[in-house]
Amino acid sequence: MQKIGILIETKEGEIKKTNLGVITAARGDGRELYAFLMDGINDDQKDVLQSYGVHKIVEVISEDAPIDYNPVSWSQAVSQAMVHFGINTLLGLAGIQGQNLLPRIAAGLNAPLVMDCSAIDLAAHTAQKSQFSGRTIATLKTKGNFHLYGIRPNAIEALPAFCRADVVSFQAEIKKAGLTVKELKQGDASGVDLTEADVILAGGRGLENSENFSLLFECAQMVGAAVGASRVAVDEGWVPYAMQVGQTGKTVSPKVYIACGISGSVQHFAGMKTAAMIIAINKDPEAAIMKRCDYFVAADLFEIIPALSARLKATAN
Amino acid sequence: MRVYVCVKHVPDTAARITILEDNRIDERVTFIMNPYDENAVEEAARIKRDVGDTEVIAVTLGTQAAEATLRSALAMGADRGIFIKSDDHPDSMVTAAALKAAIELDGKPDIIFTGKESIDSEGFQTMYRLAANFGIPAASNVVTLSLEPDTVIVEYELEAGAREVVELALPCVIGTGKNLNKPNYPTLPAIMKARKKEIKQIDLEDLNFEKPAGRVEILELKPAAEKRQPKELTGTPDEVAVQIVRILQEEARVLHD
Numbered sequence: 001m002q003k004i005g006i007l008i009e010t011k012e013g014e015i016k017k018t019n020l021g022v023i024t025a026a027r028g029d030g031r032e033l034y035a036f037l038m039d040g041i042n043d044d045q046k047d048v049l050q051s052y053g054v055h056k057i058v059e060v061i062s063e064d065a066p067i068d069y070n071p072v073s074w075s076q077a078v079s080q081a082m083v084h085f086g087i088n089t090l091l092g093l094a095g096i097q098g099q100n101l102l103p104r105i106a107a108g109l110n111a112p113l114v115m116d117c118s119a120i121d122l123a124a125h126t127a128q129k130s131q132f133s134g135r136t137i138a139t140l141k142t143k144g145n146f147h148l149y150g151i152r153p154n155a156i157e158a159l160p161a162f163c164r165a166d167v168v169s170f171q172a173e174i175k176k177a178g179l180t181v182k183e184l185k186q187g188d189a190s191g192v193d194l195t196e197a198d199v200i201l202a203g204g205r206g207l208e209n210s211e212n213f214s215l216l217f218e219c220a221q222m223v224g225a226a227v228g229a230s231r232v233a234v235d236e237g238w239v240p241y242a243m244q245v246g247q248t249g250k251t252v253s254p255k256v257y258i259a260c261g262i263s264g265s266v267q268h269f270a271g272m273k274t275a276a277m278i279i280a281i282n283k284d285p286e287a288a289i290m291k292r293c294d295y296f297v298a299a300d301l302f303e304i305i306p307a308l309s310a311r312l313k314a315t316a317n
Numbered sequence: 318m319r320v321y322v323c324v325k326h327v328p329d330t331a332a333r334i335t336i337l338e339d340n341r342i343d344e345r346v347t348f349i350m351n352p353y354d355e356n357a358v359e360e361a362a363r364i365k366r367d368v369g370d371t372e373v374i375a376v377t378l379g380t381q382a383a384e385a386t387l388r389s390a391l392a393m394g395a396d397r398g399i400f401i402k403s404d405d406h407p408d409s410m411v412t413a414a415a416l417k418a419a420i421e422l423d424g425k426p427d428i429i430f431t432g433k434e435s436i437d438s439e440g441f442q443t444m445y446r447l448a449a450n451f452g453i454p455a456a457s458n459v460v461t462l463s464l465e466p467d468t469v470i471v472e473y474e475l476e477a478g479a480r481e482v483v484e485l486a487l488p489c490v491i492g493t494g495k496n497l498n499k500p501n502y503p504t505l506p507a508i509m510k511a512r513k514k515e516i517k518q519i520d521l522e523d524l525n526f527e528k529p530a531g532r533v534e535i536l537e538l539k540p541a542a543e544k545r546q547p548k549e550l551t552g553t554p555d556e557v558a559v560q561i562v563r564i565l566q567e568e569a570r571v572l573h574d
Contacts, residue, residue: 115439194477
């Protein structure tokens with residue numbers, strides 16, 4: 001029996017849906033799946049985890065309560081739980097939170113870790129990931145007593161498979177961290193999180209100014225999409241850095257990426273090329289993105305986007 | 318203070334990547350200092366300017382060519398360099414162990430800076446491993462930093478523009494994000510001066526460290542395939558909008574009731 005641990009991420013008490021692809025990737029014959037929940041569990045979460053085939057739900061606590069959030073304490077607790085249950089493989093999401101936890105866990109266990117995997121084979125201990133700004137795909141093999149993989153959010157399709165799960169508690173012993181969490185500052189970027197979004201509308205140089213981004217926000221609202229931006233739009237100060245997609249911004253894998261007035265540099269593609277579908281709207285038919293997308297519209301985005309918003313609104317009603 | 322900055326020599330993002338023997342790239346292309354490491358060097362130089370009485374030591378692990386990146390760090394404000402020479406590109410576990418051994422041989426760090434990630438292997442982990450090897454705290458993707466008497470207070474980015482503020486006891490390891498500062502590119506006199514700065518060279522094999530318990534091997538490297546076949550959508554704006562809605566509904570299945 002191969003025991004696989006999955007570090008579950010929650011947001012406002014709900015399991016982020018990107019976890020479900022990670023659980024799907026973990027399943028396999030002769031495997032027992034342990035989901036680690038760091039900030040308590042409720043029945044809804046249990047239902048979700050059962051629907052995707054988790055066998056054991058581990059509530060990681062200290063004394064009798066969830067461990068106060070601290071990336072060092074949480075990482076210590078997860079590695080202790082892995083050792084306690086005899087789990088040698090850990091999967092998690094390679095988003096912002098995973099980037100702050102998985103490498104800490106790997107470093108604590110002195111174990112190999114591959115971040116941002118687009119595919120994994122847990123029997124062979126191999127993972128695929130892009131390198132060199134998305135220009136190559138590497139197949140990497142981890143060797144050692146433990147194997148850790150951070151999965152790119154949305155890279156692996158979630159498929160349900162019901163399994164009754166037991167809830168168990170694990171009490172961790174938290175040592176001094178050397179790091180104190182002082183404050184959480186809420187962001188100004190409203191709405192849907194880029195790395196979680198199914199649909200992203202992104203704007204680039206073609207948006208021309210900050211005000212015009214409201215066109216994208218309006219349209220995004222109709223489909224529950226997140227709004228992203230190219231480096232140009234961020235460097236010009238039109239939108240905050242938190243919205244930047246690309247080499248020096250966020251890496252995203254939505255189902256649909258609608259690029260508006262974005263030329264499509266290598267650096268931009270590094271952040272969004274694994275989108276399942278790319279739709280490009282650009283008045284320059286020669287823009288690089290028009291040759292690297294699924295659908296392109298060679299027209300003025302200031303005509304197309306309002307028309308799209310209107311059509312989406314009509315469809316919703 | 319004694320500040321170490323770990324920098325990496327990486328292929329330019331604009332370089333054409335050619336794969337050799339299915340497991341490595343042709344390195345006869347332009348290399349640069351990893352862009353996030355520029356923020357690391359700049360922050361160390363800023364501390365030197367603000368605090369005074371600070372020595373900044375740049376450290377790199379790489380093949381002979383990596384000396385160029387070490388010289389860039391010296392031109393950007395580091396006082397001297399440590400060059401761990403290697404014939405190949407070890408994984409992050411060996412790299413972190415070697416960096417720790419080389420820094421420890423040299424002196425006692427107060428802060429160690431790295432970039433938040435390297436744009437070649439995109440591993441996101443060496444800073445945490447380095448910190449674990451030293452038994453000191455780490456934070457990465459740091460976008461503000463203020464130095465206190467025995468600690469540093471930093472902010473790093475979370476989702477949707479949120480930020481977490483944390484305090485780390487010194488010594489510590491900091492992975493610098495893009496928005497921490499604006500790197501000052503070196504002037505010609507600074508470049509000339511950097512040529513005379515001291516670089517201590519150590520062969521990777523001569524460093525004394527315990528072999529890590531695990532490793533990551535490259536089984537295969539392939540060019541990322543371009544599978545998309547672009548189709549044009551034409552018509553009036555409204556006709557195009559109708560087609561996009563249909564694609565979102567029927568093909569991508571992202572429109573829900």
